[in-house]
Amino acid sequence: MKKVKFRHSATQVLVLSISIFLSFTPLVLGQDTIPAGDEPQEEVAAAAGAEVSGDAAAGKNLFNSLCAACHKLDGNSIGPPLRGVTAKRDVEWLQKWIKNSQALINSGDAQAVAIYNEYNQVAMPPFPQLSDIDIENILAYTSAPKAEPAAAQAGGDAAAGGQGTGGVSSDIILGILAFVLLMLLIILFLVNKTLRRFATASGVELPVREKRAKPIWKSFLENQFLVLVSAIILLLVAGYGMYGYFMQVGIDQGYKPVQPIHFSHKIHAGDNQIDCKFCHSSARVSKTSGIPSLNVCMNCHKSIGEVAEATATDEYSKEFYDKEIQKLYTAVGWNPEEQAYSGETEPVKWVRIHNLPDFAYFNHSQHVEVGGIACQTCHGPVEEMEIMYQNAPLTMGWCVNCHRETNIMAEGNEYYEKIHEELSQKYGVEELTVAQMGGLECAKCHY
Numbered sequence: 225m226k227k228v229k230f231r232h233s234a235t236q237v238l239v240l241s242i243s244i245f246l247s248f249t250p251l252v253l254g255q256d257t258i259p260a261g262d263e264p265q266e267e268v269a270a271a272a273g274a275e276v277s278g279d280a281a282a283g284k285n286l287f288n289s290l291c292a293a294c295h296k297l298d299g300n301s302i303g304p305p306l307r308g309v310t311a312k313r314d315v316e317w318l319q320k321w322i323k324n325s326q327a328l329i330n331s332g333d334a335q336a337v338a339i340y341n342e343y344n345q346v347a348m349p350p351f352p353q354l355s356d357i358d359i360e361n362i363l364a365y366t367s368a369p370k371a372e373p374a375a376a377q378a379g380g381d382a383a384a385g386g387q388g389t390g391g392v393s394s395d396i397i398l399g400i401l402a403f404v405l406l407m408l409l410i411i412l413f414l415v416n417k418t419l420r421r422f423a424t425a426s427g428v429e430l431p432v433r434e435k436r437a438k439p440i441w442k443s444f445l446e447n448q449f450l451v452l453v454s455a456i457i458l459l460l461v462a463g464y465g466m467y468g469y470f471m472q473v474g475i476d477q478g479y480k481p482v483q484p485i486h487f488s489h490k491i492h493a494g495d496n497q498i499d500c501k502f503c504h505s506s507a508r509v510s511k512t513s514g515i516p517s518l519n520v521c522m523n524c525h526k527s528i529g530e531v532a533e534a535t536a537t538d539e540y541s542k543e544f545y546d547k548e549i550q551k552l553y554t555a556v557g558w559n560p561e562e563q564a565y566s567g568e569t570e571p572v573k574w575v576r577i578h579n580l581p582d583f584a585y586f587n588h589s590q591h592v593e594v595g596g597i598a599c600q601t602c603h604g605p606v607e608e609m610e611i612m613y614q615n616a617p618l619t620m621g622w623c624v625n626c627h628r629e630t631n632i633m634a635e636g637n638e639y640y641e642k643i644h645e646e647l648s649q650k651y652g653v654e655e656l657t658v659a660q661m662g663g664l665e666c667a668k669c670h671y
């Protein structure tokens with residue numbers, strides 16, 4: 225009797241095509257990781273270096289943190305636009321001016337007096353902390369040409385491929401692969417059918433599955449040992465799942481809500497190195513850290529109406545970021561053209577992320593100021609978070625573990641000197657942990 229083995233070949237082809245499909249997937253997804261914006265950025269830096277020697281990237285950070293409150297690169301703000309200022313003034317003059325403009329004006333320098341009067345005699349603050357190299361870096365940044373060609377190129381790419389890498393979007397490739405798989409399945413089915421017809425026509429006997437004497441589930445049920453073992457395994461898995469489910473009730477680790485304004489800690493606290501306490505100013509002195517009022521934002525955003533080209537990423541375009549700043553303007557009623565408030569405001573309802581239950585007491589100043597703990601110890605790598613999320617579980621176990629492991633900072637704290645001495649004698653240790661100071665007493669954390 226001839227045996228026709230087309231069934232086997234069918235499964236083989238299927239397995240083969242699935243494995244081809246899978247081995248393609250990482251390739252396709254891997255494309256996303258190629259950074260798109262690198263090239264234009266380097267060009268800009270190179271062009272900047274041609275004018276003034278200095279590190280434009282370092283200069284950008286300094287500019288954003290010290291100068292951006294009053295200067296834009298293009299367009300008037302409180303002070304004049306600074307792009308191309310090195311073409312207008314020589315570097316030595318600029319060094320003097322930036323270090324102390326008032327001194328230069330008082331010395332009677334004609335250029336200095338002229339610009340001072342032109343800007344209604346608004347005094348620019350002195351920056352004695354800046355070294356010559358710092359200033360060169362800032363000037364290198366300001367002499368970078370406007371990155372228009374880069375924008376046009378990026379826009380073009382986006383329109384063409386959606387990726388900016390010049391490749392085809394991964395969605396399209398996945399779609400094609402899915403289509404090819406579907407076609408393969410259909411072809412297999414048709415071939416199978418035709419072969420069967422041929423086989424019957426030429427009198428080949430098709431293998432027929434012999435009926436089992438007993439269905440498999442019946443033999444399973446008759447084997448008591450197997451039934452017992454499976455029941456135990458099932459119970460264990462269910463118990464584990466239930467335990468996991470109940471333990472995570474009320475724990476919001478990783479909670480990452482969508483905020484009314486897309487506010488990036490990465491851009492503010494990371495790239496531009498704005499100190500946490502600039503915005504969360506009460507963390508040092510009070511129980512809560514608080515979210516800054518929009519007035520704090522406007523200290524800078526009166527003159528920062530849009531982000532630099534280089535800030536845009538694959539995920540978030542410059543247009544997206546600019547729209548988000550526009551939302552801030554709408555909320556405070558700021559008209560950037562007239563540089564004036566309209567008086568029409570609407571509140572921004574930030575979604576609260578970290579939230580202990582009411583019966584637990586947590587005090588920021590005690591931890592940050594007295595305990596000397598960095599924000600990141602509890603809140604994670606905030607300066608890398610494009611979107612803020614809850615890093616720690618905020619459970620009682622989390623609090624208590626840290627109190628067991630962390631020593632208090634007794635140095636330089638007179639309040640602790642006496643109690644520290646007494647307690648370290650009592651416990652016979654050099655350093656006291658928070659727990660030994662009483663940080664495990666229920667009433668410290670529970671009202």
Ligand code: HEC
Pocket residue numbers: 287290291292293294295302303304306309312313318321322325339340341343344345346347348349351362
């Ligand atoms: C508090 C606002 C303020 C800050 C902050 C500020 N400036 Fe100024 N700047 C001014 C004003 C206003 C003028 C115009 C002259 C005047 O009124 O003194 C000016 C003028 C200048 C000029 C002269 C421009 C020209 O066309 O000649 C330069 C250069 C300059 N600033 C650089 C800087 C740099 C670099 C920083 C950051 C390290 C900085 N400024 C920070 C307000 C500021």
Ligand code: HEC
Pocket residue numbers: 483487489492493498499500501502503504515516574575576577578579599600603606607611612
């Ligand atoms: C320019 C202002 C600014 C700076 C600088 C800043 N933040 Fe924030 N932060 C905000 C705003 C606005 C929110 C609310 C929006 C959000 O959650 O993203 C926030 C939210 C948070 C939250 C979550 C609050 C909640 O709802 O539970 C934490 C935690 C936080 N910031 C920590 C930090 C740390 C740590 C730093 C320094 C590395 C820092 N922030 C720097 C403005 C700032």
Ligand code: HEC
Pocket residue numbers: 288289292485486487488489491492496498503516517518520521522523524525528530531532533535545546548549552
């Ligand atoms: C100390 C100055 C400063 C303060 C204060 C500040 N920003 Fe910014 N902001 C910046 C700088 C610098 C950029 C980035 C500009 C760039 O990359 O070209 C920026 C960018 C942004 C953007 C676009 C990127 C993003 O994060 O989505 C938004 C939106 C924004 N800020 C909102 C806010 C809000 C809301 C506040 C108040 C809670 C605030 N900013 C406070 C300096 C500041």
Ligand code: HEC
Pocket residue numbers: 500501504507508511512513514515578579580581586588591592597598599600601602603618
């Ligand atoms: C010992 C851990 C710890 C440290 C250190 C810490 N936080 Fe917190 N933070 C918390 C906890 C816990 C909450 C939730 C408090 C609540 O719900 O009452 C919180 C909440 C917040 C909030 C939400 C608003 C609020 O005040 O409840 C902000 C913003 C915040 N922290 C910022 C900061 C900043 C900025 C620093 C550094 C200066 C910092 N935190 C340091 C544990 C910490």
Ligand code: HEC
Pocket residue numbers: 580584585586587590591594595597601602618619622623624626627630631632633658661662663668669
């Ligand atoms: C990263 C470590 C850390 C974590 C996490 C932490 N703490 Fe603390 N905590 C400390 C340190 C250090 C001190 C001692 C500060 C000092 O010297 O007074 C302290 C002190 C305290 C005190 C005062 C204790 C006393 O004896 O007066 C209270 C209350 C407290 N923490 C509550 C909490 C709560 C509630 C949580 C959790 C939501 C928490 N802590 C999480 C490190 C931590």
Ligand code: HEC
Pocket residue numbers: 474475580581584618619620623624627663664665666667668669670
């Ligand atoms: C270092 C601070 C701290 C100390 C000390 C502490 N707790 Fe808690 N406790 C917390 C926090 C924070 C929560 C909230 C945890 C949550 O929401 O998951 C909590 C929650 C609880 C809960 C609610 C059940 C739960 O896990 O959510 C009980 C009950 C409780 N604590 C009892 C006690 C008792 C009893 C003591 C003294 C032996 C004590 N706690 C000491 C911080 C503390």
